[in-house]
Amino acid sequence: MASCVHRIEVRFSKDPRLKTRTDRIRSLGFPIDELHLVDVYTITTGMRDFSAVELDQIGSQLINPVVQEFSVDLPFLADFDYALEVGFLPGVTDNVGTTARQTIVDFFLGVEGVSVYTSQLFFINGGISPGLVQKLASTLANPLVNRVHSKTRKEYGTSGMGREVPLVRLHELPTAGEVDLILEDRELTRLGKEGIEDPVTHQRRGPLALDLDQLHAIRDYFITKGRNPKDIELESLAQTWSEHCKHTIFASAMDDDLPDGLYKTYIQAATNKIRKDKGEKDICLTVFTDNSGAIIFDDYYLVTHKVETHNSPSALDPFGGALTGIVGVNRDTIGFGLGAKPCINVYGYCVGDPGSDPALFRGRDRTNPILPPRRILDGVVHGVGVGGNCSGIPTSQGWVYFDNRYVGKPLVFAGTVGVMPRELSGRKLYEKQAEPGDLIVVAGGRVGKDGIHGATFSSEALDPGSPVTAVQIGDPVTQKKLSDVIVKEARDLGLYRSITDNGAGGISCSVAEMAKECNGARVSLDKVPLKYPGMAPWEIWISESQERMTLAVPPGKIDTFMELMGRREVEAVVIGEFSDSGRCVVEFHGDVVMDIELAFLHDGLPKKHLKTRLTKKTYPEPAVPCPQRLDATLVAMLQRKNICSKEFISVQYDHTVQGGHVLGPLQGKGRVQAMATLTKVVPGSKKGVGLSQGMFPSYSEIDPYLMAAAGIDTAIRGLIALGIPLDAIAILDNFCWCSSDDPERLGQLKRAAKGCYDIATAFGTPFISGKDSMYNDFSGYDADNNPVKVSVPPTLLISSIGIHEDVLRSVSIDAKIEGDLVYVIGATKEEMGGSEYFAYLGGVGNVVPALDPVIVKERYERLTEAILHELVASSCPVARGGLGVALGMVAIAGRLGMEISIPSGMRPDYFLFSESLGRFVVTISPENRQVFEQILGEDAMLLGTVTGNNLRISGMDLLIDERVSELENAYKAPFKEY
Amino acid sequence: MNAAHSPLTTSPGKDNSSQPDLIAEKALIMSGFGINSEMETQEVLLRAGMASDIVHINDLIDGRTKLGQYRLLVFPGGFSYGDDTGAGNAFANRVRNNLWKDVEDFIDGDNLVLGICNGFQIIANLGLVPAFDHHFSRDIALMPNRKGVLECRFVTLKPAAENLWTKGIERIYCPAAHGEGNFSCSPDTLRRLKEQEMIALTYCREDLSPANGEYPYNPNGSVEDIAGITSADGKVLGLMPHPERAMDFVNLYDWPLRKEQLKRNGMATPDESLNMQMFRNIVDYFR
Incomplete structure (x- = not known):
């Protein structure tokens, strides 16, 4: 009903943002004369329309009258040449809209069916041609996230931009379909690569990233069951077996000398040996098994650390990708044990030279261009900042590394340290155990189509068919509410027995993972709260919508738990119960749509045997004589x-919240960015947490073994320089590799992993957590339609965490x-x-x-x-x-x-x-x-x-x-x- | 079930376990919806000698906790509602739409209100400052910073008027960390703020000379370098920077240099920073 759509436009009487915004637009090559900004709230009502008086009341709640004014259904009239409006595409998270809606609902107690959609209007005066306006529009908006709409002054007239409502309209069958796997191998391969064909649209749903061996194993499993799999079952297996979740390359046998694979032989074995050698002095509490790794802080507290990557999403939408990366790894902290409190964020970005603008395209004929490095840098810097700032987590230590081999796929590392008491009332808080009969509760945000195929997608190289639904925007406020009620209230009240994050693969992975603790689960998908109706069961099951945790709540505590969640305005819903049936069973409106044995789901993945090769490369030595004087050289090196200095990042990240700042990202009168930081995480304690990182991708092609050694040494040395002893340091690994089907790349990987083992065991610094991302390649075209592949250099990030005994002596x-x-x-x-x-x-x-x-x-x-x-x-x-x-x-x-x-x-x-x-x-x-x-x-x-x-x-x-x-x-x- | 969280300082993990004698009066520290500095605020008050409860705003709205039991109301720092619709605005709307009577009664009593950073933005939107003639209208704004982004850095502040909050304080040296702290008001409001000596703290250079709007000493472009103001009756203070984040000597940006200088002169390093005085002043008010 068009009459129930209203548009409130808000503007500053003297807009403090204009100077920076105008400068920024000009610096991007748009010589505009003047800019005006208007914030727009498009309000739709369902039950009844608002009166003029009510709309006026709403408007005054959305502004500060000292510096702002608003108009209702009356377009801003002024002198301008072009108007550009940037809003969100249907279904994209609109945080400001959500807050405005809450204010309205609060004010008109009980009003129902109100939705608010926000957008921003740019009024531009002079200086640019209509063609440049279109280019500016594509700079201000990301086509995967935003809708953008432009008008000339004449088109704008007196009626303005119009009232556009980005409603989600879905036409899908909300049922589970069968998938026939009795197919030729060629067709099976296509199924794995492009996904299931939708029965209505006949479009492929996006990559399953299952190879032929895996599809054969799945086909054989269902043959023994005497039926075809449902689409949701296939999607679920694809998620659980993805490289992202199962780390098949690190787990597979390699050559003749590594039957147990890289992870067990080099990473896990290093930690096991170090822990055994250190005996009583072992600092580890939880390694590799939980969402984060944990070491002892003191007799009463532990600290956790985890570093994740969010590379593919950040290539498509740098801001959203980086934001969901950081709030996602925050949930690895909240989802550690029974819930640790996130207390420090760290970051690292590998991007192309921000001064360059390579003409590379995902599609032929100059379609679907990559984002220029500057936009990627700006976006990821902002995304991680917003995540930490809005969540009240200090973002202290981090780095940026530039190399044009990252233009197609940037690497975005995001890490979080957490703190929690080791025990509370006799319960060890770092242990968790779901029991049969415990209720499966999902708490936090609602489920939409965002992030579908995230896990399988990040296991594949970025190419023209990369799915747009992989893009997600985080909602730090929803997550903050969830985090607060879990870590500061429910945990200490003992209201649940296990908790985990919904990350890659959504509830399909979190429920299946927790089901291992008790050996079974049964879920009713129709109970899962949705952002909009009409989603198919497989989509609900694997959606990666953000800000959700899955918990195991004993039936006797469910009422208290739900009542607490209600009071904190955190949506929580019982979606099923854990069992000991040995199966993962999923229902949708009473029909069983998935029934797979946990043993097959988790261990049915066919084993691989990888072959590697390593050819020593040689490079010409530069033949430049040493200059007489090195003044200019030193200046050029600095x-x-x-x-x-990348100080602009450190200052836009709040690194002082929580009151633990000791040695921050900038040090000394001259404000130099330090490699390591030191933070107090327990008030009143003399101790502090030191963090540093090391990475040397420029060494990788020459000697991957020494590249790993340099990373470990540098990460550790940052902490030694603060005064943290070697035996109080633990490390984390993040391998970001490329073309991992290539035996040469695997040969480099093997050498790097061997380096990790040798150096870590020699130093006695255990690995406590790690993650890998194996296909950081871009495949596309240049401006002349020549195929181009850009692979990142093999990149190993080592992050270190150590405990300083007395920060005053740092x-x-x-x-x-x-x-x-x-x-x-x-x-x-x-x-x-x-x-x-x-x-x-x-x-x-x-x-x-x-x-x-x-x-x-x-x-x-x-x-x-x-x-x-x-x-x-x-x-x-x-x-x-x-x-x-x-x-x-x-x-x-x-x-x-x-x-x-x-x-x-x-x-x-x-x-x-x-x-x-x-x-x-x-x-x-x-x-x-x-x-x-x-x-x-x-x-x-x-x-x-x-x-x-x-x-x-x-x-x-x-x-x-x-x-x-x-x-x-x-x-x-x-x-x-x- | 008690919704108030127990302070971390009761943990046995503390090294300096000596607590000052606590006064009987208690503080209520507001939490929820993205407020995030409640725990360090609780810690600093405890060290100064005042116990507090961290209370979720919904527990006040539900009536589970009564504001009247407390003598100090703190709106701590944070990002309530993600700064959406203007920093502090949405949380202020929530207070105004649900709790206004309780807040008015509280203000009328012999009580104090402190708003730090996001808390200042909230109480400014509620009109608790400046509250000329006990009239709670929105007379000031904390606009987006002049540079357009959040800025986190240590700033030096000096008291610009006599009031209970800054008694005996020569300077405050602490972090500022906000995206919207650019103090703005009408010329008439500014005149009244000056006349009634309500400008509590201003940004200045390290030698305490005025910042005169110069970045980075004045980090956000605030008019007349205003970092904090009191209400007309002096019992409400709002400020953008965060003294509660720099309670220990080792929290100060330049502590490593200061420590080395003290050491070379044969002097001991202090445990806590001078910023603690602001919180001691609050406790002294109730003593």
Whole structure:
């Protein structure tokens, strides 16, 4: 009924957003003269229409009258050339709309059937052609998420933009269909690749990502049952068996020497060995089995950590993909044990050079272009920020790495640390056990078509057919309500026995996973609350709609549980019960639509035997002589995008909420981004949680084993520099590989995993959690229709977590006092392969840094002793860019000069920019010299003193003499305008 | 079932277990719908000597908890309703549409109200500040920051008027972390705020000279560097920055340098930061 649609337009009398927005649009190449913004609320009513007075009341609740005004059903009239309206596509989460609706329902107690849809109007004056307007529209809107609508001033007239309502209309059969698997292999392969054919539209529903062996196993299973599978059963198996969920590549036998596969041989075995070797000093509580890994914080608390990736969704919708990535990993914390409280977020982004705009397309004939790196960067930075900021979780530590091999598929890492008491009233909170008879409860957001095929989709390379429904937008407020009631109330009241997150595969995976605890489950899908009617059972079962947890609630506690959820306005519904039947049974309006034995669902996956090969690659060594002076080189190195300051990210992420800030992402007067952060997570405790990360994709193609070693060493060294002892550190692995069907890529993977085992066991730092993403490839076309494949470099992110005994004795990176002595700890070798310096010279090289963990381990123990005895004034790990960059950062951070002399024997530029592992730059008070040198022994090389305003570095001759303020400008220049 | 959460500080995991004597008066810390700084706010009050209950707004609406049992009402920091429809606006609507009578009665008593960050945005939308002549209208706005994004950084504040909240305080050095803190009001409102000495805190440089609107000292573009104001009767304070997030010495951005300087001069490092004084002043008001 058109008469029941109203449009409220809100504008600022003096809009504070305009300057930034106008600048931003101009910087993207649209020379507009003037911009005006109007926020639009489109309100639909179902039961009765609102009167003019009521609409006026609604309008005044949506504004602040001091600075804003509104109009009802009256378009904004002004002088402009074009009007662009950007709203959401039907079914896309509209958080502001939801809040506005709640305000209206609150005000008119009991009013029903109200919906609110928000959009934003851009009025543009002058400067651009109609063609550019269309281009601007596509810049402001993402076609997978937004609807955009433009009018010229004339078309706009006096009636404005019109009242468009993005209603979801579905025409699907809400029943489960049968799928015939008695097919030729070619047809089966197509089924696996493109999905089930819809009986009505005859369109394929999107990839199952099942290969022929797997489809044969499924066909054979159903032959023994004497029936064909239903579509929901096939979809469910596809989810559970996906690479994303079962990690088949890490689990499969490999070559002749790894019958148990990479995970068991190299990752799990490393942790098992370390835990056994450490005996009483073991810090692990839960490893690999739960949604996060957990280590001991103190006698009363534990901390959890988990790092996830959300790569494919972020390629399509950077903001939504990154936002759902971070709030998703928050749920891995809430879903750990009986629910840990998320207390720190971390991030990492691998993207293309934001200054580039590669012409690559997912479709032929220049259709479906990839998003330019700048838009991906802006979107993912914003998405992770909104997730953390809105949830009250500090986002402290993180990094960005640029390489044009990430243009087709960016990598978005998002991690969360949680804290919880180890026990409460005799219950171990880190253990969970659903019992037969417990009710299956889904709490949180409703289910829509969002994110369908997310799990299978992220297991496939991105190509023209990537499904649009994979795009989701998070709703941090719904999740915050859910998180609060679980972690701060229901958990401590003992109202449930098990809980898990709904992530990849939605309830199909969460219920099947929890059903393992008691050996069975029965679900009535028609009880699941939906965003809109008309969804088919398979869609409800595998939808990845966000902000939902699944719980096992004992029948005796269900009333208390539901009453509490009701009071907190968190929707919770009983959708079935756990059993010990050995089966996962799903009903829809009384019909059984799925009945599969758990044994087959979880273990029926055919085993694979993977073959690998590894060919050593060689690269030409750059043949550039060492310059006489290195001032300009150091300035250029500090300006490298992989080295320079990305402070704009740190400041838009609230890193102080929860009151635990100790050493944040920025340190010293010069505000240098540190590699590691330290945060208090239990008020009143002296202890703190240190976090760092390490990743060296530029070493991967040269030597994947040493690439892994560098990642582990760097992640650990970040924490050693804070004063955290090696035996209080645990690590996490995230493998983001490419083309994992290629034996060469698997050969690199095998070497990297072997490196993980060797280095982790040598250091005694256990893996507590890990995740892999194996197909980070883009397949598409260039502007001339030539097929193009862009694969990410094999990327291994190692994240570290460690417990600092006494944060007051921790050390920051900045030089502090004039006259202090400057040391480099650890030997520098000519290891230039894959270094940032060689990249600067336009080369790659062949000698990547090696690591002798036995020597380095002893060094770390000595440095820890010196730091904990408070002999050290500053300590900074030497990482990307080498010693020269580290000295620069220590000086910039302290806004103090240094007088440094480096030894002869090596090319000075190589000495300054080699990335040899295991090193630190440390400054100390001169009075501590003797005892410091006694502790560190030969590992400590005195380089000079903190003095003056310049960084002066000499070898045989003066090499560098540059004002620290100039270095600071260089370090901060590249992203100054972001 | 008691909906108020027990403070983390009662945990045996604490190292510095010495608690000050608690006053009898209690604080109510509002929670729910995306408020998120309730726990650190509870901690800081406890250290200053005042116990509190964290209460979900729905428990007040249901009548399970009565506001009248408390003497201090705190709207802590957060992102209530995700800042949708304007920061603090939707939560203020919820209070106004459901709890207004209770809040009015509370204000009329000899009680205090504190709003920090999102809490300031809420009480500004409720008209609890400035509340000229005891009239609760929306006279100020906290608009989107001049730079258009959330900004998290340490800021220096100095008291700009005499009131119970900032007694004995020379400076506050603490994080600001908000996307909408750009204080704005009509010239007439600004004049009255000045005349009635209601501008409680202003952004300034490290040497306490005025920020004069200069970024980043004034992080959001607030008129006259205003970071916080009181109500006309002085019993309500709203401020954008977060002193409760910097209670310990080690919470301060520059603590590593300060520690090294103190050490070289043979001086001990303090445990807590000077920001605690603001919360002690609240407790002293009730003593």
